[in-house]
Amino acid sequence: MDLHLTLDRAAGRLAGQLAEGLRDAVRDGRLTPGVRLPPTRDLAADLGVSRGVVVTAYEQLVAEGFIVSRQGDGTRVATCPAAGPAAGPRGEAHRRALRLAAGTDAGPADPPGIAYDLRPGKPDLASFPRDRWAANLREVLRELPHTALNYPDPAGVPELRAELAGHLARVRAAAPEPGGIVVTAGVAQMLATVPRILIEEGHRVLAVEDPLGHHQIPMLGATGIELAGVPVDEEGIDVAALARTPARAVLVTPAHQYPTGVVLSPRRRSALIEWARDVDALIIEDDYDGEFRYDRDPVGCLRGLAPDRVLLAGSVSKALSPALRLGWAVAPPWLAVRLRAARALHDLGSSVLDQHVLARMIGSGEYARHLRVMRRRYRARRDAFVAALRERLPQVRVHGVSAGLHAYAELPGTCDETAVVAQAAALGVAVEGVAPMRVGRPGPPAIVVGYARLSERRLAEAVDLLAAAVRAV
Ligand SMILES: Cc1ncc(COP(=O)(O)O)c(C=O)c1O
Structure with missing residues (x-):
């Protein structure tokens, strides 16, 4: 196969290149569906x-669904690659379909004129393992009895709850208990439900980190609970300030605070649990x-430290795709019920x-393999x-980049945040300001x-434009 592939050895990261x-x-269609790629040994020799x-590059592309590797059949371009080659007329509708498939266009909600969408909260949608999802779905359809196609247990099918229990115990030390796992439609559904349960239990106030994800403010507010914002500093939520609120329930993001990216310090973890007790x-x-x-030691979850006090919620929205609307809550038994x-x-x-x-x-x-590949890529x-940025x-002071998929970039004090966001958008770069995420202060x-x-x-191109936006305001 005569493929024009150039590698810049000085730049490193050869597998990524x-x-x-x-x-x-x-x-762009130079490699068409079904075509066989050279064996790893041959391509390595060709490229020196x-x-x-x-092997690493192929593994990455298999996980993305671009190529398929089968014993005895070598490695081929997938028949429905993640962002398939152009076929048929190359009109705007077709290009838009490709952009949608490639995840470079989040759909009609995208602001017009945005070439670089750096809005936080979404994973690399082009990396969804389409082939593996489809292959597993085919097997599920072949094997599931008709009776399983009835309404499910509302807490989730037992097979998934059992796998989640094992996974969350292994990876997050989450101390799941039998009957303590409830499958949810993402973390969002838990957030829309638990405050209502708290109100039924006599709560009036829910403490939240300030700042907080701006989608969550209306979602939580719609439940009727009152929000008490608690400041976040470089160690995470200020537990002394939390203790001064009337709240007897708090929502936190200890692994990677959204949006500041702070990881809750061990000292604050203990203080938070002590407060709850x-x-x-x-x-x-x-x-x-x-x-x-990425470059810090694993941090277990709070729930592992105090299973009787903590509801842990997660989802596949960042690991696979938010389109699945699949998540979980690991809760104390009364709350799981x-x-x-x-x-x-x-x-x-x-x-x-x-x-x-x-x-x-x-x-x-x-799932774990996909996460490993994505971790390397991110x-x-x-x-x-x-x-x-540096x-x-x-x-600009960059915070919160030891984990997660976003950075919190603190602008010089004299900078007008709203103007920077608007100017960046005018130059084709979408980012979010933190002001709409502030609850009180x-x-x-x-x-x-x-x-x-x-x-x-x-x-790198987007950062050039961002720098131009900051200079312009
Ligand atoms: C901090 C935070 N948590 C949770 C969610 C909800 O995620 P999902 O419902 O997709 O699991 C979001 C989504 O915007 C978020 O910003």
């Missing part, structure tokens, strides 16, 4: 790199970005087929993004920037 070159070749470089409180632990940790009852009352549970597919992917190790993007915007100007969805090269 090779994967990008092959991905581009699939996207070690075989491991090619002292005042008989519930801690709602949104395990935001718990899967993505109430959550299950709420699902029975409101929506009768989540898709049985999707639950079984996820259960298989966890059970077979595919880490490379994080490195490129932070290096570009070079182009040295006046004002704070320094900052922007929240998601780096997960763009290649290293495009991230």
Whole structure:
């Protein structure tokens, strides 16, 4: 096969460069569906790199669904690659379909004229393992008896709850108890439900971190609970300030605070649990970005330290895709019963087929493998993004990049945050300001920037434009 692949040896990360070159070749149609790629040994010899470089690049593309590797059949371009090559007329509708498939266009809600979407909160949608999801779904459909296609247990199908219990015990030390896991439609559904249960239990106030994800403010507010914002500093939520509120329940993001990116310090973890024990409180632990940790030691979840006091909630929204609307709550038994009852009352549970597919992917190790591949990719993007920011915007202080998929960039005190966001958008770069995420108190100007969805090269281009936006205001 005569493929024009160039590697810049001086730039390092050869496997990443090779994967990008092959991905581009699939996207622009130079590599067509079904075509066989050279064996790793041959391509390594052609390119003058070690075989491991090619193996890593192939593994990455298999996980993304661009290529398929089968024993005895070698490695081929997938028949429905993640961002398939162009076929048929290349009109705007077709290009838009490709952009949608590639995740470079989040749909009609995208602001017009945005070439670099750095809004936080979304994973690299182009990396969804389409082939593996489809293959597992086919097996589920072949094997599930007709009776399983009935309404499910509203707490989730037993197979998924069992796999989640094992996974969360292994990876997050989450101390799941039998009957303590409820499958949810994402963390969002838990957030819309638990405050209502708390109100039934006599609570009036829910403490939240300030700042807080701006989608969550109306979601929590709609439940009727009153929000008490508690400041977040470099150690995480200020527990002394929390203790001064009337709240007996708190929502926290200890793994990677959203949006500041702070990891809750061990000291604050102990203080938070002590507070909960002292005042008989519930801690709602949104395990935001718990899967993505780069250069710091693993941090277990709060729930593992105090299972009687903590509800842990997570989802596949960052690990796979938010489109699945699949998540979980690991709750103390009394609350798991109430959550299950709420699902029975409101929506009768989540898709049985999707639950079984996820259960298989966890059970077979595919889910963990996918996470490993994505962690490597996000880490490379994080490195490129932070290096570009340091070079182009040295006046910006970058926080929260040891984990997760976003950075919290504190602007110089004199900067008008809203003007920077608007100017960046005018130059084609979408980022979010932190002001709409503040619950009560004002704070320094900052922007929240998601780096997960763009290649290293495009991230550097976006940072150039961002620097121009900051200079212009
Ligand atoms: C901090 C935080 N937690 C949870 C969620 C909800 O995620 P999902 O419902 O997709 O699991 C979001 C989504 O915007 C978020 O920003």
